[in-house]
Amino acid sequence: MKKTILITLTFAALSSSGFAQKALIKSQFDLAEKQAKVMLADIPAATPANAKVVPVSPRTLSPTGALQLVPARDWTSGFFPGELWYLYEYTHNPEWLKQARLYTAKIENEKLNAGTHDMGFKIYCSFGNGYRLTNDPAYKDVIIQSARTLIKRYKPAAGIIRSWDHHKEVWQCPVIIDNMMNLELLFAATKLTGDRTFADIAVKHAQTTMKNHFRPDMSSYHVVDYDTLTGKVIQKNTHQGYSHESAWARGQAWALYGYTMCYRETRDKAFLEQAEKVAAFILQHPRLPADLIPYWDFDAPKIPDEPRDVSAATVMASALYELSAFSKQGAMYRAKADRIIANLAKNYVSPEGENHGFILLHSTGSKPANSEVDVPLSYADYYYLEALLRKQKL
Ligand code: GLY
DSSP: OHHHHHHHHHHHHHHHHHHHHHHHHHHHHHHHHHHHHHHHHHHHHHSOTTOSSOEEEEEEEOTTSOEEEEETTSTTTTHHHHHHHHHHHHHOOHHHHHHHHHHHHTTGGGGGOTTOSTHIIIIIIIIIHHHHHHOOHHHHHHHHHHHHHHGGGEETTTTEEOOOOSOTTTOSSEEEGGGGGGHHHHHHHHHHHOOHHHHHHHHHHHHHHHHHSBOTTSOBOSEEEEOTTTOOEEEEEOSSSSSTTSOBHHHHHHHHHHHHHHHHHHOOHHHHHHHHHHHHHHHTOTTSOTTSOOBSBTTOTTTTSSOBOHHHHHHHHHHHHHHHTTSTTHHHHHHHHHHHHHHHHHHTBOOTTOGGGOSBOOEEEETTTTEEEEEOBHHHHHHHHHHHHHHHHO
16 A cells, blocks of 8 residues: 555656656747747848848847847858757747748858858758758758868868868967867768768767867867877967866867767767766866856856856757766766756746847857857757757657
8 A cells, every 4th residue: 555655656756747847848948939939020120231241140139239140151050040940840830840941041052161160050950950850852962062061171180170260370270179069960961971981080080189179187178279281289279268278168068069979970988988077077067056057167267256158058958968868877967957957947048028039148159259248149049949859858
């Protein structure tokens, strides 16, 4: 009898927490839908007439609160189309499919832009999700062409894909930790074509980055500069972090997400161990706040009086959900991701109908440049929806 009561109570507790999680996900997608409608309605007024390069995707709010759009070539142009795909995935509402197709099409020309490493961010978040959800062969072609364009930036002697072309007076061949995120597109291209070249380059880049980007405590440098003839590392420093030796929060998040994804694609245990070590650096850090929403840099000098970076938190949450399915520490990772999501939903979301439709507040783009500090950012919203979908699927 006692045993029956215990089982019934346990089952009730589990289902009620399952219901609570489901309700949380639903409430956040309800909010996301309302906010996306606001954003779609506000985009025309934010689009300048006669602009030389037409802005196509929302990125953030200006200091005066105006909606800021970016042209297709901006590294963030794929996130808004990606959000629309996630809304379609959750709701199955054909209106979101229509909007997702529309905003995805606006950035197709990027498939030929070899002047940047950000191809994965742009094309995989938009066309990648589009192909996953529709099997549209035209989207497949865009993914493959984009991968072909991206690997033009591969430097065989160094074993890396070049990140930036700017600041040539500072770096010979800069590689930023963010570049780990562009590898998913290459793995996809190999699966779609059967050509190993793409995945081989992705693996080489991930291995070289593992060797050169990480400090003994498993925090990551932001920028590593290579000599492309000898492959030697010239310097290690930062661009968006507090100092060359600091741990820029979003960089740590990109590393966590990137190595988790590399393990998914290769099943190479070295990548799983790398992701686990990066997770330990982040989650055990004494300056990670109790609500698990990091400050913009773990070494920012005025903590706790420093801006948070919600975008880093959403990337971490999404990565932790994926990692939870691979790791022996899965239950812990999942609990941490749940806490991040619960805290974001409680304390960091925009009031409904405000902020031109962004979902989350309090991200930091580049504190050293005093640019996009404590603002909404499209990539925070994108990885938030992705994390919610991953949570739902677990
Ligand atoms: N990939 C650029 C950034 O994280 O700000």
